[in-house]
Amino acid sequence: MSKTKPGVEPSPEATETLLTHLIELRDRILRMFIAILVMFLILFPFANPIYTWLAGPLMQHLPEGTSMIAIDVAAPFLIPFKLTLLLAVVLSIPYLLYQVWSFVAPGLYSHEKSMALPLVASSTALFYLGMAFAYFVVFPLIFAFFTATAPEGVAVMTDISRYLSFVIMLFIAFGIAFEVPVATILLVSMGATTPAKLSQKRPYVIVGVFLVGMVLTPPDIISQTLLALPMWLLFEIGLILSRIMERKKAQRRATAGGDDAADADDGPDDDGPGGGGGTPRGGPGGSGKASGTTRAASSTAAASAGGGASAAARTGYTPLTDDEMDAELDRIEEEQAELRRQRGSASTLATDAPADPAPEADESQSGERLADDGQPDADASQEDGNTGRDR
Template sequence: MSPAMQPDDPGAEQPFVSHLIELRDRLIRMSIAIFVVFLALFPFANEIYTFVAAPLMAQLPEGNTMIATQVAAPFLTPFKLALIAAVFLSMPFLLYQFWGFVAPGLYKHEKRLATPLLISSIFLFYIGVAFAYFLVFPLIFAFLSASTPDGVAMMTDISAYLDFVLALFFAFGIAFEIPIATILLVAVGITTPADLVRMRPYVIVGAFVVGMLLTPPDVISQTLLAVPMWLLFELGIVFSKVLVRKRANDTDEDPDPDASDSASSRAPSTPDGPIGGSTMGRVTPRPQTREIGRDLDPHFDDPDRWQPLSESEMEAELDLIEADEILDAPRHFGPDATQTTQTAIPAGAPAINSVEEKIRRANRLRELGSTFAARTVLYEVLEEGDADQRRVARNILNQLDEA
C-alpha cells in the first residue's frame, strides 16, 4: 500500500485491503515455517515412520511385517508423514500468527480469556495425541492382532496404517479440547455450569456414540475415547465453575477508593434528589429502592447474600422500580426541579418511553458515575429489548464489571 493510502491517525480503522495484506503476510510466514520444519524432518522421514509404526510392529506375529501395495508408497508415505509432522510441530507458531491477526479486534476482557485458552488448547491437543500413541495404540493393536482368524497373516499396508493412525491422532486431539469448548460456552453466556451438570447423562451417551464413529469397530478403542471425553467434560465443568466464581468475586469487590472519589466528584448529588430524574439514580435511595438494589446489584450489599433472580422475581422487581419512577416523576420533572436534575437531563427532555432511550440513559448514568442506576436501567433493557438491544446492554454491563 502506498504512503498516500495510509490513514493519518494510527488508531483509526484500517481499510479492508490492509487487513487482506496483513493476512497474506501472516499466511506467507506460516507457510515458510512449515517448509523450514519439513526440510529439517524430511531426511529422517523413514525413521519417523518407523517410530509411528512401532505400536503395530510390536504386536505383529513372529515373521510378519508391514507391506507396501502401491509402487510409490515407500516414498510417498514417509513424505506425507514428514509434512504432517512439520505442521504438527509448527502449530504453536501458526497459532501465534493467527492470534496476532485476530487480537487487535478483541476487547481487553476477551484477550484475557483467549490467551490462556489458546495456550492450553495447544497443550491439550498434544496430550491427546500422546495419549493415543502410548496408551490407546498398544491396546487396540493387541486386540486386533489377537482376533486375527487362523490362516490369515496380519500384514498391514503402510499407507492404510498411516491414514488409520492420523485419524485417531486427530480424534483424540480434538476430544481433549472438550474442557476448552466447555469454558468458552460458559464464558460467552450460551450455557451455565448448572445446565451442563443437568446435561451429563446425554453427554455420556454422546461420548460413546462419538467413540463408536471415530474409532475402529471394537469396544476397547470406543471406551478408551469415550471415557476420557466424559472425564474431560467433568473437568470443563469444574473450570467453568471457577470462571463463574471468579467473575462473581470481581463483581462483588469494592470499587477503588480513588475511582469512587472521582466518580463522586463528577456525579452531582443532593440529599434526596435523583440523577437524571429517576429514583434509580438517586445517591441516597429510599428504603424500597434500597431493598431492590440489594437483589439487583452485588455492590449494594454483602456479596455473600447476593443470589441471581429468577425471571418472575426480576419482573416483579422491575415493576416496583417502574412504579417508583411514576410516583417520583412529577416532583423531579416539575417546575421546582433542582439544578442537579436539570443538569442531568435538559429541560423539556422526553420521559424514558423506549428501550433505545433507556440505553442512552444508562450510558449517561455510567458517565456520571452512578453505576447502580446504570445497571438497573440495563436490567430493564434486558427484560424489554430485542436481541440487538439485549446484546448492547450485556456489553455495557461487561464494561461496568471491568471498570
C-alpha cells in the first residue's frame, strides 16, 4: 500500500510526466482515427463493387432467376457503407498496431521488444490469412451446400444485411482461429505450460477445436470441420515452434549455467580469509569455520549447477517437480541455519574473551582504596611521635 498522505500532492515532475503521456496517447489515437478516415474516403466510392465482390461466393450458387434482396428501406445505402467502414478498419490494422507499439515500446525491456514485435507481426499476418481462407475456401463450400439443400418450391433470396452479418462472423471466427500458434507460443514462453504437457493434452485439444467450430460457425458439419481442422493443424505448428524455442532457451541456459559454475568455483578462493585453499584464520570454532562451511556450500552449489547445466545440455530444460523444489528449499534452510549457529558461537567467543583483565582492574582499584584508607594511620603515628618529644 502506498504511504503517501491523502493531503500530499504529486510532484511537478510526476504531473508533467503524466500529462506528457496523456498528450502522446491523444495524438496516437487521433492518428489512428485519421488513418481509418482516409482509408474510408478512398474506399467509399467503390462501396457497391466491394459488396458485389463480397457476395460473389453466394451469387455463384444461387439458382437462376434469383438474386439477393434488401428488406430495409435504407439497406441499399447503409450496408455498403458499413462494409466499407469495416474494410477500412481491417486494412488499417498494421498502422494501428504501429501506433500502439510506438506508445508502448519505450516502457518495455529489450527482450520484451525482441519477443513482442515478431508476435504482433505474425498475429496480424495470421489474422489476414484466416480471413482469406474463409473467403476463398470456406464460403464456396458452405454456400453450395446451403443452396443445394433448399426444399423444392423455396426460392433462395438472401437479405444483404443478414448476409453481411453472416460473413463478418465467419471472418472474425477464422481470423481468431488462425491465432492458435501465437497463443501456444505465448503460453509456453510465460511458463504456463510446456510442449510435453501440450502434446499429452492433444486429444482434449482436438475435441476442443471441434467444439469451438460448432459454436463459432453456422450449425452445419461442413463449416465446423473447415474451422476445426485448420485450428488443429495450427496447434501442431505452434507446438513444433514452441519446442524449437524451448530447445534454444535450454542451450542458452546451459551456457549461462556453466559460466556461473566457473564463477562460483573462483569466488570463495579469491575472497576466502586464508587464500586459495589454505587453513582459514580464526581457529576451528571462529569465523574460519564459517568461511570453510561457506566455501563447501559454494562448491556444492557450483557442482550442482555444473551438473544441471550438463544435464540440460544433454536432455534439454526440464523444470523441477514440487517434491524436488521442497527438498531444495529445505536444504538451503538447513545450510543457512548452520551458518547462523556458527556465526553465533563465534560472536559469543569474541564477546567472552576480553572479560579476563577485569580482576586486575579490580585489584588495582582495591589497592588504591587500601592506600587511601592507610593514609590516616600514617598521620596518626606522626602525631604520636610529636607528643612524645614534647613530653
